[in-house]
Amino acid sequence: xxxxxxxxxxxxxxxxxxxxxxxxxxxxxxxxxxxxxxxxxxxxxxxxxxxxxxxxxxxxxxxxxxxxxxxxxxxxxxxxxxxxxxxxxxxxxxxxxxxxxxxxxxxxxxxxxxxxxxxxxxxxxxxxxxxxxxxxxxxxxxxxxxxxxxxxxxx
Amino acid sequence: xxxxxxxxxxxxxxxxxxxxxxxxxxxxxxxxxxxxxxxxxxxxxxxxxxxxxxxxxxxxxxxxxxxxxxxxxxxxxxxxxxxxxxxxxxxxxxxxxxxxxxxxx
Numbered sequence: 001x002x003x004x005x006x007x008x009x010x011x012x013x014x015x016x017x018x019x020x021x022x023x024x025x026x027x028x029x030x031x032x033x034x035x036x037x038x039x040x041x042x043x044x045x046x047x048x049x050x051x052x053x054x055x056x057x058x059x060x061x062x063x064x065x066x067x068x069x070x071x072x073x074x075x076x077x078x079x080x081x082x083x084x085x086x087x088x089x090x091x092x093x094x095x096x097x098x099x100x101x102x103x104x105x106x107x108x109x110x111x112x113x114x115x116x117x118x119x120x121x122x123x124x125x126x127x128x129x130x131x132x133x134x135x136x137x138x139x140x141x142x143x144x145x146x147x148x149x150x151x152x153x154x155x
Numbered sequence: 156x157x158x159x160x161x162x163x164x165x166x167x168x169x170x171x172x173x174x175x176x177x178x179x180x181x182x183x184x185x186x187x188x189x190x191x192x193x194x195x196x197x198x199x200x201x202x203x204x205x206x207x208x209x210x211x212x213x214x215x216x217x218x219x220x221x222x223x224x225x226x227x228x229x230x231x232x233x234x235x236x237x238x239x240x241x242x243x244x245x246x247x248x249x250x251x252x253x254x255x256x257x258x259x260x
Contacts, residue, residue, distance in 0.1 A: 001245065001246050001249060003242055003245075013245055015245075015249050017249075017252065017253065017256055018253070018256065018257075019256035019257075019259070023256055023259050024252075024256065026259075027252055027255060027256065027259075033255065033259075036251070036255050037248055037249075037251035037252040037254075037255045038248055038251075039244070039247075039248055040243055040244050040247040040248065041247045041251070117249075119245070
């Protein structure tokens with residue numbers, strides 16, 4: 001997996017999967033599949049509601065191992081299976097203000113049965129993106145940044 | 156949490172302020188020390204320092220003459236942690252997606 005800083009307010013994640021893109025697309029749009037992979041290892045996706053049409057909403061409720069709850073929700077802006085999916089996203093708990101909405105663009109290309117996923121997330125503020133830039137440029141700023149850069153280059 | 160991060164990220168958005176932090180990572184410095192490499196006046200540097208101070212990224216010493224500036228590690232750690240968590244979120248999710256894709260017919 002690679003995380004790179006795009007232009008403007010973007011962060012771009014790329015990752016390859018050993019499966020055709022129709023399956024990867026399905027894994028992003030079918031609740032019973034999403035519930036089996038979405039979220040870090042110590043979180044479970046417990047509610048996954050999807051209204052897969054332009055303007056339709058989606059809502060994920062996640063639970064952490066310490067009983068924490070996180071609600072993500074948004075709506076679908078573009079649906080073009082199996083190549084492209086554009087959604088808005090709001091983290092209900094972290095971003096109480098309505099302007100804290102990011103836009104995620106999922107693009108899938110296929111080559112010899114393998115899929116390259118590109119997930120471009122446009123953040124609501126440029127500051128967040130710039131902080132990522134800072135993490136790459138000023139490694140001496142804090143020890144944690146070295147760890148960050150390392151994490152982002154590997155795995 | 157988000158309000159603190161907003162202040163941190165806003166302070167980090169400026170290249171001069173990032174360079175000041177990079178310099179302070181090597182040890183405390185006076186405003187005069189900090190102004191020298193940037194070809195900026197001391198008042199201009201002081202303005203940047205106020206933003207960094209408000210974000211809690213630096214603090215000023217009590218020595219009335221020098222008032223040395225030093226780096227405060229905690230807000231930077233919180234900002235870095237946010238990004239590490241963000242990366243981890245996707246890295247771990249995609250690992251599970253690998254396994255799921257193997258199982259799908």
